[in-house]
Amino acid sequence: MDYKKVKTDTTSVTRNKNDFYEQTGNIYESLVVMSKRANQIGLEIKDELNKKIAEFASPTDNLEEIFENREQIEIAKYYEQLPKATLIAVHEFLNEQIYFRNPDAEEKN
Numbered sequence: 001m002d003y004k005k006v007k008t009d010t011t012s013v014t015r016n017k018n019d020f021y022e023q024t025g026n027i028y029e030s031l032v033v034m035s036k037r038a039n040q041i042g043l044e045i046k047d048e049l050n051k052k053i054a055e056f057a058s059p060t061d062n063l064e065e066i067f068e069n070r071e072q073i074e075i076a077k078y079y080e081q082l083p084k085a086t087l088i089a090v091h092e093f094l095n096e097q098i099y100f101r102n103p104d105a106e107e108k109n
Helices: 027-054 063-067 070-080 085-094 103-108
Strands: none
Touching (some): 027 070
């Protein structure tokens, strides 16, 4: 998924807690789903950032070149401005864009 195109809040906002009950019936289960999704998103963004920064790395850089590499700085600034992984996960959950299942609940039925 392209997280750069996600239209979500970039800061924390107050939300209605009842919105989190609707899909699961349990707020704690909702938090677990969003937490696991936020971890997935965070890892994907981190891997993408590391790949882009690695393109500019060379084994012969001296200390001055490392601190003055403008391309790496611009890439890092861009990724810092993206919405945080938790905010993206909350947005996806509230818009029912996350697939999840509870195997324990399925066994009881």
